[in-house]
Amino acid sequence: MLIIHGVTRSRASRVIWLCHELDLPFRQVPVIQAYRIADADAPGAPSNTHSPDFLALSPAGAVPVIEDEGLVLSESLAITLHLARKHGTSVGPQDYAEDALMGQWSFYGATAIEPDALTILMLHNRGTLQDADDAGIVAHAAERLVRPLKVLEEHLAIHAYLVGGRFTVADLNMAEIMRYAQGHGALMEPFPAIRAWLSACQDRPAFKAMWQARLAEPE
Template sequence: MLTIHGVTRSRASRIIWLCHEIGLAFRQIPVIQAYRLADPDAPDAPPNTHSPAFLSLSPAGAIPVIEDDGLILSESLAATLYLARKHGGAVGPADLAEDALMMQWSFYAATSVEPDALTILFLHARTRLQSGEDQALVANAAERLIRPLTVIEEHLATHEHLVGTRFTVADLNMAEVLRYAQGYGELMGQFPATMAWLERCQTRPAFRRMWEARLAEPE
């Protein structure tokens, strides 16, 4: 059985969502980020990214990690693309061309969107007063995202999905990255087709199942 190391409040959410989409059973070991613990090296600390057992799987000390039939993968997008190819059916590629396009969109999400989207996620807090420095960093990140989001918007304005005519792992990977910036209306409101597509992705039963598990975990 597939084993996923990582709490759902991490990039493990991508893998868990995919497993629910394709009906793939898995065992989850809730390894938590070390920075969320007062003393991750304490004898009674829960499994975390500083734990020696976990570091033996991921020397970089980053979650998630999957184990599947002896294969260990420590990058979430590599894991979703791998599992989609192996088990995905309609969610995975039908041929080499689709496989290449799914990689293209996934890598575009990781390289052109995710860094600045994460800045917005961590620094854009609607429930507390932001420092001037945080506001400037968020504004700069949003400005840099205009170009990649325009590319995505132009595609989704004429296509229901990123690849082919169905929901695939490419949509899942991109949706999970764009979720980081989703709460910043000043940016995302400029891209109505992208927001409509993101809503469709997030109303899928498999996403809702993952999200409910994520919310059930402590913050």
């Protein structure tokens, strides 16, 4: 059976959402981010991204990691693209062109959107804006996001989904990245097509199953 290392409150959420889309059974090993626990290196600490056993599996020391029939794979987007390709339902590519486009949108999300969207998640959405410096950092992140969000908006204004006119792994990857910025109302307001698409993605039973599991984990 597929093994997923990583708590659901991590980028493992992407892999877990996909498994629900694919009806793919999995076993989850709840490896937690080292920075989220008081002393990650203490004897008896829960399995975390500094644990020697985990580092032996994945020297990068980050979740998610999967074990799939002998293949050990890290990087959430490599994992979701691999599983979608392998299990070949409508969520995955039907031909090489679709495969390429799913990679294109996933990597555009990871490179042009995710870093600034994460800044917004960390400082804005969690209500931890401490001072003018934090507010300035968030404002700059939001400013930098306008250009890539315009690209996404223009595409989604004329296509219901990113690739092939149906929900695919490309939407899943991008929606999980966009979720980080979703709470910034002023940033999202000029992008109605993105808001409608994100809402459709998050309305899916497979997303809701992942989200329920995520909420059940301690913050």
